[in-house]
Amino acid sequence: MLRMTRQRSAVSDLLAQTQDFRSAQQLHEMLREGGQTVGLATVYRTLQSLAETGEVDVLRMDDGESLYRRCERQEHHHHLVCRSCGRTVEVGGEAVERWAARMAREHGFVAVDHTAELFGTCAACAAQEYQS
Amino acid sequence: MLRMTRQRSAVSDLLAQTQDFRSAQQLHEMLREGGQTVGLATVYRTLQSLAETGEVDVLRMDDGESLYRRCERQEHHHHLVCRSCGRTVEVGGEAVERWAARMAREHGFVAVDHTAELFGTCAACAAQEYQS
């Protein structure tokens, strides 16, 4: 992925404006609504390359769908995601890294990688739920 | 899921004998090899109900495939899985729980759930890799 095309800028710009994790299909729809015409396959291909270079983070949902988001920090971090509105907070995971390292050592595993994400209800959505 | 059928016992028994995480398709193939005839759809349906009752744990891989395993502990725990041979160790995650609770509190989230799994190379596979 080298060439800067209309389609790639469109996807990139959209991600820059979007706070929360979005699926490829959602992003495709958002582009379409905004008058941009980008093929779904191109959206997938672009997201794939952005993920490879670490420009966007990928979150795999329980139903198998992948969500994408341009994160503030490039370094390793985790996410606290609102199940209801998708609002996302980037959080550090020093405690998780230490835990992973200790488990690896205790059980003789090497090259141990980890996945850790948090899903809950943000303050705003909790308040709204309380009203209804 | 109430009736005890030949098919359900077969899947249940197979899981009882299997140490590592296996996909529905792998389990289906293993049954077939063992002379048992169980439809793939039935394997999926059975695994789904076993997962609902907490009798088996489900692990979703990066490629979207789901792996199933009958775990020793029923209570909440995490897994340290060998990427190479699939060997799995059940590990506690007190550190992770505390981390999740702290992040939730700091950012005003409630009802926070977490996913956390560890993937690495077990001692045996590391030794084997070293030889070749």
Add this chain to the structure above:
DNA sequence: TTATCTGCAAACATTTTGCAGCGAG
């Protein structure tokens, strides 16, 4: 110019579902 990118449609992989018939209780 020309190698890369795009769009479409077809291919893929995994999982789910509709339905007629089987079989456990």
Add this chain to the structure above:
DNA sequence: CTCGCTGCAAAATGTTTGCAGATAA
């Protein structure tokens, strides 16, 4: 005897790919 379970094949889902034409550099 009955209602839930099974197997098959078809559908659904999310994603990837082949290919001919478009296009950035």
